[in-house]
Amino acid sequence: MKKVQTLFAIPYFLWLLLFVFAPVALIVFYSFLNTSGQFTLQNYDSYFTSGKYLIMTFNSVWYAFLITLITLIISYPTAYFLTKLKHKDLWLLLIILPTWINLLLKAYAFIGIFGIHGGVNKFLEFFGFAPHQILFTDFSFIVVAMYIELPFMIIPIFNALEELNPSLLSASHDLGANNIQTFIKVVLPLSMNGVKSGIQAVFIPSLSLFMLTRLIGGNRVITLGTAIEEHFLVTQNWGMGSTIGVVLIIAMIIVMILTGEKKKRGGQ
Amino acid sequence: MKKFKWSNLYLLFVFIFLYIPIAYLIVYSFSAGNSMSGFTGFSLKHFYTLFSDTRLIIILLNTFMLAFLSSLIATLIGIFGAMNIYYMKKRTTRMMMLSANNILMVSPDVIIGASFLIFFTGLGSLFPGFGLGFTTVLLSHIAFSIPIVVLMVLPKLREMNDSMVWAAYDLGANNWQILNRIILPYLTPGIIAGYFMAFTYSLDDFAVTFFVTGNGFTTLSVEIYSRARQGISLEINALSALVFLFSLILVVGYYFISKDNMPRKNKKERKSLNR
Numbered sequence: 027m028k029k030v031q032t033l034f035a036i037p038y039f040l041w042l043l044l045f046v047f048a049p050v051a052l053i054v055f056y057s058f059l060n061t062s063g064q065f066t067l068q069n070y071d072s073y074f075t076s077g078k079y080l081i082m083t084f085n086s087v088w089y090a091f092l093i094t095l096i097t098l099i100i101s102y103p104t105a106y107f108l109t110k111l112k113h114k115d116l117w118l119l120l121i122i123l124p125t126w127i128n129l130l131l132k133a134y135a136f137i138g139i140f141g142i143h144g145g146v147n148k149f150l151e152f153f154g155f156a157p158h159q160i161l162f163t164d165f166s167f168i169v170v171a172m173y174i175e176l177p178f179m180i181i182p183i184f185n186a187l188e189e190l191n192p193s194l195l196s197a198s199h200d201l202g203a204n205n206i207q208t209f210i211k212v213v214l215p216l217s218m219n220g221v222k223s224g225i226q227a228v229f230i231p232s233l234s235l236f237m238l239t240r241l242i243g244g245n246r247v248i249t250l251g252t253a254i255e256e257h258f259l260v261t262q263n264w265g266m267g268s269t270i271g272v273v274l275i276i277a278m279i280i281v282m283i284l285t286g287e288k289k290k291r292g293g294q
Numbered sequence: 295m296k297k298f299k300w301s302n303l304y305l306l307f308v309f310i311f312l313y314i315p316i317a318y319l320i321v322y323s324f325s326a327g328n329s330m331s332g333f334t335g336f337s338l339k340h341f342y343t344l345f346s347d348t349r350l351i352i353i354l355l356n357t358f359m360l361a362f363l364s365s366l367i368a369t370l371i372g373i374f375g376a377m378n379i380y381y382m383k384k385r386t387t388r389m390m391m392l393s394a395n396n397i398l399m400v401s402p403d404v405i406i407g408a409s410f411l412i413f414f415t416g417l418g419s420l421f422p423g424f425g426l427g428f429t430t431v432l433l434s435h436i437a438f439s440i441p442i443v444v445l446m447v448l449p450k451l452r453e454m455n456d457s458m459v460w461a462a463y464d465l466g467a468n469n470w471q472i473l474n475r476i477i478l479p480y481l482t483p484g485i486i487a488g489y490f491m492a493f494t495y496s497l498d499d500f501a502v503t504f505f506v507t508g509n510g511f512t513t514l515s516v517e518i519y520s521r522a523r524q525g526i527s528l529e530i531n532a533l534s535a536l537v538f539l540f541s542l543i544l545v546v547g548y549y550f551i552s553k554d555n556m557p558r559k560n561k562k563e564r565k566s567l568n569r
Contacts, residue, residue: 031374031377031378031381032378034374034377035374035375035377035378037370037371037374038371038372038374038375038378038440041371041375041436041437041440042394042395044413045398045410045413045433045437045440046394046397046398047394048413049406049409049410049412049413050397050409052409052412052413052416053405053408053409053412056412100308103301103304104304104305104308107301107302107304107305108305110301111305117305119545119549120309120312121312122545123541123542123545124312124313124316126494126498126541126544126545127316127534127537127538127541128497128498128500128514128515128518128534128537129498129500129515130500130515130518130519130522131319131518131530131533131534131537132315132316133522134319134518134522134526134530134534135315135316135318135319135534136315137330137522137526138318138319138322138329138330138331138526139314139315139318139330141330141331141526143329143331143332144330144331145318145330148331148332173311173312173315176308176311176312177312226400230400230402231402231403233402234402234403234404234405234501236404236501237500237501237504237519240523241519241522241523250404251402251403251404251501254404254405254408255404255504255505258408258411258505259504259505264412267408268408268412271404271405271408271409274402274404274405275401275405278400278401278402282400
């Protein structure tokens, strides 16, 4: 049995080698190459000294932070109220459904909604406001990114709240806590794991949504993802692109460590 | 009682926010005008243009064929990968394999796309004739679908009673029979769920495809991106109306499959909660 299994698993190991380890190694390797293919530290040097890249990284992290924060503020109550509903499986399905629609189509919808003659401006005009340029601003980028990431924050929080043992709530009430105390001392700490995986699922993609910055942000917002796409596909400077890629990988690892599940202390 | 109502109002707003863009797209697909500013009478003309646009129809078929093939191959590879991880003896190697498996799940799309582009160009310089196109897109889609299948199949393996396999051995079954008659049938719900997820991941992907596709091959996402950059064409709205309908069918299908696939323990917990 063992032999046959290993034989059948060969494609899987090949995949691990060729499509998981090799690409990461290649991107690290390329980050040390300049445009003519020589081994150099030039890319890292210009990343840290030119200022342009550091500001871009800071901006990208700042936007991702804002998107994650706003999504979290909207999602937590949503997930909490959803668990109180009667047919919650069905409602959750309605939250999931928009994620199955192509991201590009959703971004495209916002081009129409935020356009100078689009839905939002029509709405504003109705109340007597002059039409504004909404598309191609930081604001539109944040709203659309938030719209796309929202379900990915709601679902893990919902799952964490669902797993919560209801007898803990009764116990808290029996011990004299009111609703607010119960929420702060019992519900919130026990749903932290859901919040953490939600942050993970939103923050990392927010650093790299290059298609949104192009379509909605109008090149005003440059994220790490946009910079990588630009260096790889437009200016063809793969070395610098890989360097930014390495920065993105490091950012990802930091987020994963910060939001990783801590090992439970004591026995359970 | 009052508080209860407020929470429902809040949920209502969230749902409106989630569905307004989709509704906006679909409503305008029936507009007689040519832009998403002002509805000018009901018309099906954008659907007619959509169906007579052979280029777009071919791209649509390509996208589906790609999703079908890549998820099929990824499922085959993933099943055996999951079995291999599950039957590893040392706990530490098993955990390490699992984290290696998850690397592609957590990596940003851009990184996957860029690194695959380097990899494929490297292959292209080794083997002349290997260029960017359908093959590279297919390989990339298989690559990022495998970990999903593994993650869907593993819980079913953990749930399986190993003594069934031993019983089959004792009754004289050979390896092939055990795999075919015992293990695979037991894993079927997980396998179907994995296939489904891989399929939708492939349909949805934009960033990775955008990096590794050359000039010859286009998928739906890439095509929408390039058209959206040129401006609004209500043909895309008509397309999204159809896509929405299709997603609705897929979601309902997936809902029933995942209902069967829910771990037993979980089902029991749900029941006890409902009581």
